[in-house]
Amino acid sequence: MTTPMPFYADTTLMSEVTAAVKAAGVTLRDRYTPQAQGVSLDEVVDEIHANDDAVRDVLREPLLRARQGSQWAEDELAGGALPPGEWWVVDPAEGNINHVHGMDDWAVTATLVRNNRPVLTVVHLPLTGDTYTAVADGGARLNGQPLKVSAKTDLGAALIGTGQAKPGEDERTFRRIGDSVTAMLINGLVVRVSVPATMQLIHVAAGRMDAFWQFSDVRSGLVAGALLVSEAGGTVTDLAGDAWNTGSRDFLAAAPGLHAAALKVLSPIA
DSSP states (O other): OOOOOGGGGOHHHHHHHHHHHHHHHHHHHHTOOSSOOOSSHHHHHHHHHHHHHHHHHHHHHHHHHHSTTOEEOOOTTOBSOOOSSEEEEEEEEETHHHHHTTOSOOEEEEEEEETTEEEEEEEEETTTTEEEEEETTTEEEETTEEOOOOOOOOGGGOEEEEOOSSTTOOHHHHHHHHHHHHHHHHHSSEEEEOSOHHHHHHHHHTTSSOEEEESOOBGGGTHHHHHHHHHTTOEEEOTTSSBOOTTOSSEEEEOTTTHHHHHHHHTTTO
16 A cells, blocks of 8 residues: 655655756757658657657656656556556657647646646746646646636636547547537637647636646646646536546546536537
8 A cells, every 4th residue: 555645745846846847848849840840640750759759768767766656657648547656647748749840839747646646747838938837735836826717607708628639539539529619619709629738728727718628538638737727726527527537538627617517518428
């Protein structure tokens, strides 16, 4: 049995994790060009894998060293519950597809997950220098300043978002995404469909967007944003309305005043 330890609130751990993620961000920034890289599918995939490999090499050892006894979740596109204990769930290039196409919405993320719940996260945007952090029961911050979700209560006034979690998902998932976007276009104000999830969830945590949903259980795209939103005062559940964890099959993060309305629209589709 894993002994509960209060270290995820430790400022030293957060400092070490932040330093590791920022160092990895330098590696990813140095690989960036505002021109798209690769023409064929194979070339694009090769660029994506090269980014992942380069950044992962910078991140892995410092994170495992920072938290003795922690383990590394190998497959960043995997979903479902992790075994008991503490795991680093990392996306070396969150928004990798954007990076290799010369766009600027990408980040490096590292999240400590304990018994399938995120307890500490760092999301660093190398091009802007912005760093989003959160610790369970310790709040969410942008460059050290507290974050707070939107105060909206009218779904009809809401900017909401979704997107696919990874290429090649099944047709049923794609149809549910399409049906849910249509439903939210009818019930919300504006729907933003983009990738990656984390880049929308930081906006929900900061109150710039009002909700985000996804039909997926890909852990690496959700754990960081889930903790940031919840620690900024938001509500994070699955699309049945149950508390979200890494074993959940779908996801909704929303300002508390909009969560019930968003769930009412989305749960019949889920």
